[in-house]
Amino acid sequence: MPPWLAALPELLTSGDAELVSVLKVAGSAPREPGATLAVGLTQSADTLGGGHLEWEAIAHARARLLSGLPPPEILRFALGPGLGQCCGGVVWLLFERVASGERAAWGQRAEALRQGATLVRTLGAGMPGSDWLLTTEGESSTVLRGEIEDWHWRQRYRAWRMxxxxxxxxxxxxxxxxxxxxxxxxxxxxxxxxxxxxxxxxxxxxxxxxxxxxxxxxxxxxxxxxxxxxxxxxxxxxxxxxxxxxxxxxxxxxxxxxxxxxxxxxxxxxxxxxxxxxxxxxxxxxxxxxxxxxxxxxxxxxxxxxxxxxxxxxxxxxxxxxxxxxxxx
Missing domain, CATH: 3.40.50.720 (NAD(P)-binding Rossmann-like Domain)
Known part of the structure; x- marks a missing residue:
């Protein structure tokens, strides 16, 4: 189970949270598409690979938490000297709000994954937020279609039970x-x-x-x-x-x-x-x-x-x- 997903129900006890996900990567980057960080006002769970990229992502996520209910947002980060990193690649990060009132639903999702279910996330350009669906089929995967202005993203999360x-x-x-x-x-x-x-x-x-x-x-x-x-x-x-x-x-x-x-x-x-x-x-x-x-x-x-x-x-x-x-x- 992704650490962010396991930790999210507890994180939501303190208020809303932001999910920060790697939507797309070009060149070398510290994490792969689909990697996600859950961010609250005082705590976070999981990692985007550390370094200045993660610091900037957390700072922006917390700014969003203090600014009402913004829609999902994509930011582009070049991993060069300006960001204090030398990976040389480019990362597009997706920021999305998770309301504290959804804590019970996220607890149920986490438990379902522990029992072998698959959690499917779909989000596209112009949608107000991700659709989350529990199913019994499909392994973990991340697929992005379209261009960055007109895109559709589908993820499957399945606990890796080796x-x-x-x-x-x-x-x-x-x-x-x-x-x-x-x-x-x-x-x-x-x-x-x-x-x-x-x-x-x-x-x-x-x-x-x-x-x-x-x-x-x-x-x-x-x-x-x-x-x-x-x-x-x-x-x-x-x-x-x-x-x-x-x-x-x-x-x-x-x-x-x-x-x-x-x-x-x-x-x-x-x-x-x-x-x-x-x-x-x-x-x-x-x-x-x-x-x-x-x-x-x-x-x-x-x-x-x-x-x-x-x-x-x-x-x-x-x-x-x-x-x-x-x-x-």
Missing amino acids: ELTLFGAGHVGQALVRVLAGSDLHIRWIDQREDAFASPLPDNVLAIVSDEPTEEVARAAPGSAYLVMTHRHDLDLELAWHILRRGDVGFFGLIGSMSKRARFEHRLAARGIPSERLAAMACPIGLPDITAKDPASIAIAVAAQLLSWRDSAQAAGSVGWVKAATPAP
């Missing part, structure tokens, strides 16, 4: 959960030891104590990411086999060295895992240029790798690197 199933609550698992706290990855954290989990758990983490961790592989959502980092190599091997048998894996990472990978590939191939699935297994895990071996560094490297996969998958609308729906033999 799931990470994390096996192992050791030092690296603990560090990784801390790094990913507050991200939009829903983490199913599995271990056989009831006292192994950090407390309190971040809001996006569900701890599962299981004597049969392999059974949790089948309970993961299609397109999920999996990380295996337990305290036993024999369990790692069994988990890897169960994961790689699935035909809808989004990402699979196994902690270990190249020699561990070689041993596991040999044993998994002997058990019928196809070579293309073995090739897609990330082991060692993490970005290769981060070579430190302490838990915090490994966790940061793995988190960056996961977020890179998430962004690529979201952009491609993909659910995994293997399209077949049937398990391996």
